[in-house]
Amino acid sequence: MTGTRIKQYDGPAGGWGSMQSVLRHATGEDVPTAEGVVQLHRQNKVDGFACVSCSWAKPAEPHRFEFCENGAKATMWELEEGTADAGFFAAHTLEELRAWPDHDLEAQGRLTEPMRHDAALDRYVPISWDEAFATIARELGALSDAPERVVFYASGRASLETSYMYALLARLYGNNNLPDSSNMCHESTSVGLPRSIGVPVGTVLLEDFDHCDCILSFGQNVGVNSPRMLHPLQEAARRGAQIITFNPLYERGWERFTNPQEPLAMATGASTRISNAYFPVRAGGDLAVMHGIAKALFALDDAARSDPARERVLDVGFIEDHTEGFDVFEQSVRNFEWSEIERESGLSRADMEGVAAVYAAAKASILVYGMGLTQHRHGVDNVRMLCNLALMLGNVGRPGAGICPVRGHSNVQGQRTVGISEKPELVPLDRLEAQYGFSAPREKGVDTVGTVEGVLDGSVRAFVGLGGNFLRAAPETVRLEAAWRDLALTVQVATKLNRSHLVCGRTALLLPCLGRLEKDNQRSGDQCVTIEDSTTCIHASFGTSAPASDHLRSEPAIVAGIAQALWPDDARVPWQAWVDDYGLVRDAIEETYPDQFRDFNARLHTPGGFPRPVAARERRWETPSGKAQFHAPARLSATGFEDAEGRYRLLTIRSNDQFNTTVYGYRDRFRGIEGTRRVVLMHEDDIAEAGLTDGEQIALVCDADDGVERLVGGLRVVPYLIPRGCIAAYYPECNPLMPVAHHAIDSHVPAAKSIPVRISRRTDAPVPAGPSPD
Structure with missing residues (x-):
């Protein structure tokens, strides 16, 4: 694609725009057509494969096509026949490749054989699997x-x-240093929910959407991050459920949806209105909005109490029987003035009172949220305040009601369930010790922020990455990359090339693995794996495509290979037997987590997956007191910094052609931006006040007072409907602006949805790789 086009998009989510995007990627990539059709038909089906993109729930009775636009892109992206093989790396130094855009790196195709970095050549060169494992064992x-x-x-x-x-x-190696993707996004959920309701996950199952009559959504972009969720939202909207959305940007998925699986709607261009009301809250202002709704609920309840004939608004019985801390919370909310709430939220008192009236009238409400709540300095307060709203009306633990965090990657929640955590108190270490005969480390490990800090100060000396693109996803990008080169060992397990593979430690290995779509044949036969979705349901996933290379190994085989090289004579763990038959791994998981994975292997084929037990669904509160906890935040803004003249709240966003750090292309259809990702979205009045013009190129400079210069240049000013004082730009290109210290209190999630920045006309600022906005 050449040239930049910025033009307002008036279509709905889904519809012909989605169909055309899928077809464009299906025909534009080097994908075997027949294989692509077969795999899309198998996507998210029982005995099919779990989408490698988002973690939204998979229905027991799937649609004919149980995939979305971005899920289809992820499938095509993995199936393409291009390869980044030994010949490719022989032709390109890593210095050269670091100048390539993210899209071009992954578009080269699948990695095909294990490689090691030759520092003298500045190239990756082939290495055998045995040599790779021996090298890792030696360095570790x-x-x-x-x-x-x-x-x-x-x-x-x-x-x-x-x-x-x-x-x-x-x-077994001796630490709990197990940071993961959740540290980047939903750790505020994992910290906030247990404190309020005793569990680290949401309480909603997919069938609850069939019974709710109100949905409140905060900081979640359904049309891009979890488009299959539009199906239950559409059904809820059609039967009259009230859907109210809070988000700084108007995201098309929450506005209108044309279901591509409805021929009449496709033929006529008809669309379903999703949200009954949409409120553009300031970045970091959701905490104020939720206080405003709570304050209005108290006023409605006061009016009801003054009239004996009226029913109370608050669920007094539930509050008395199931919660603690209500009185302190109530007084805190009442003490905040409406003028403060309006200023911090950017919304009017009347708007919030109207929402409270709708919420109070509903019999069963679901509260949905995403990273617009979690990725703030006070992200944990955001999560707990949302819990407060649910607890006020008893919207936890009954049909059609509950708390619904929408997770990102396809098994980011599940890996936490089975032990990927830096927090030893969350893992049954005593059971693991009994199973495998070792003394488990009890010291807290490092999370993502701790890893970045450790690389910067030299206390971290080696990094083993099981997938992902850590260097692009993490904060403090420029300083982190510079320090990364001093690591003794870096190991990256991956399917495709990304930026993190191009910045190497002194010894660096790149290990290619099977993708989820590919047949995984081991000694006992073809294997399946399992994942957990956002609603805690467990699903099997079966790959059937031919592997991209005969040299690929499965992720379990790679993990086992490292372990066997480290401890060749240690028989405590049956690594090889696990590789031969993944069912034995599931038996081991059930032994470690008997309450969560009862009859694990026997329930693999359950339509819709089988749900893990969640105590809060049954109104059992696994808190120290045995009751759900109201929490009284001491503030109304989640940003963690004060507003100042010339300072903006930057929220980083993903495009319609992107999932996490994977950039499929340069069309952000819903925002009308095509051909570039170097843009900054601003309110037209802010543009005028700053003396800027539409299309002018600027730089953004981090406004943290820590003596470190962080800036990103070459960004085109684009007028956009966004609250004043807030600006938006793409992730990961703007990650260099985020200090590692700018993270959520307690959860350490990088605060990417409210970064303090200033605008500069500097021309020497680093420019993101990719098409120019000119």
Whole structure:
């Protein structure tokens, strides 16, 4: 694609725009047509494969095509026949490749054989699997006297089987250094929910959407991040459920949807209105909005109490029987003035009172949220305040009601379930010790922020990455890449090439693995793996495509290969037997987590998956007191910094042609941006006040007062409907602006949805790789 086009998009989510995008990617990539059709038909089906993109729930009775636009792109992306083989790496130095855009790196195709970095040549060169494992064992062995210096990172797409094995590998090595994708996005959920309702996951099952009559959504972009969720939302909207959305940007998925599987709608261009009301809250202002709704609920309840004939608005029985801390919370909310709430939220009192009236009238409400709540300095307060709203009306633990965090990557929640966590208190270490005859480390490990800090200060000496693109996803990008080169060992397990593979430690290995769509044949036959979706349901996934290369190994085989090289004479863990038959890994998972994985292998084929037990669904509260906890935040803004003249709240966003750090192309259809990702979206009044013009190129400069210069240049100013004082730009291109210290309190999630920045006309600022906005 050449040239930039910026033009307002007036179509709905889904519809012909989605169909054309899928067809464009299906025909534009080097994908065998017949194989692509077969795999799309199998996607998210029983006895099919679980999508490698988002983790939204899979229905027991799937649609004929149970995939979305981005899920189809992910499938085509993995199936394409191009390869980044030994010949490719022989032709390109890593210095050259680092100048390539993210899209072009992954578009080269699948990795085909294990490689090591030759520093003298600055190229990857082939290495045998045995040599690779021996090299890793040698380097890790040299660091084993201080195992805390090694980090074992896990991407959110690794299966339950792989994740269990990988977590055990790290603990046998001697640490709990198991950061993962959740640290980047939903750790505020994993910290906030247990404090409020006693569990680290949501309480909603897919069938609850059939019974709710109100949905409140905060900071979640359904049309891009979890498009299959539009099906239950459409059904809820059609039967009259009230859907109210809060988000700084108007995202098309929450506005209108044309279902591509409805021929009449496609033929006539008809669309379903999703949200009854849509409120553009300021970035970081959701905390104020939720306070405003709560304050209005108290006023409605006051009015009801003054009239004996009226029913109370608050669920007083539930509050008395199931919760603590209500009085302190109530007084805190009442003490905030409406003027403060309006200023911080950017919304009017009347708007919030109207929402409260709708919420109060509903019999069963679901509260949905995404990273627009979690990725703030006070992200944990955001999550707990949302819990407060649910608890006020008893919207937890009954049909059609509950708390629904929408997770990102396809098994990011599941890997936590089976032990990928830096927090030893969340893992049944006593059971693991009994199963495998070792003394498990009890010291807290490092998370993503701790890993970045450790690389910067030299305390981390080795990094093993099970998938992902850590260097692009993490904060403090420029400083991190510079320090990364001093690591003694970097290991990357991957299917495709990305930026993280091009910045190497002193010893660096790139290990290619099977993708989820590919047949995984081991000694006992073809294997399946399992994943957990956002609603805690467990699904099997079966690959049937021919592997991209005969040299690929499965993720479980790679983990086992490292372990066997490290401890060749240790028979405590049956690594080879696990590789031969993944069912044995599932038996081991069930032994470690008997309450969560009862009859694991027997329930693999359950339509819709089988749900893990979640105590809060049954109104059992696994908190220290045995009751759900109201929480009184001390503030109304989640940003963690004060507004100031010339300072903007930057929220980083993903495009319609993107999932996490994977960029499929340069069409952000819903925002009308085509041909570039170097843009900054601003309110037209902010553009005028700053003396800028539409199309002018600027730089963004981080406004943190820590003496470190962080800037990104070459960004085109684009007028956009966004709250004043807020601007938006793409992730990961703007990650260099985010200090590692700018993270959520307690959860350490990088605060990517409210970064303090200023605008500069500097022309010497680093420019993201990719098409120019000119």
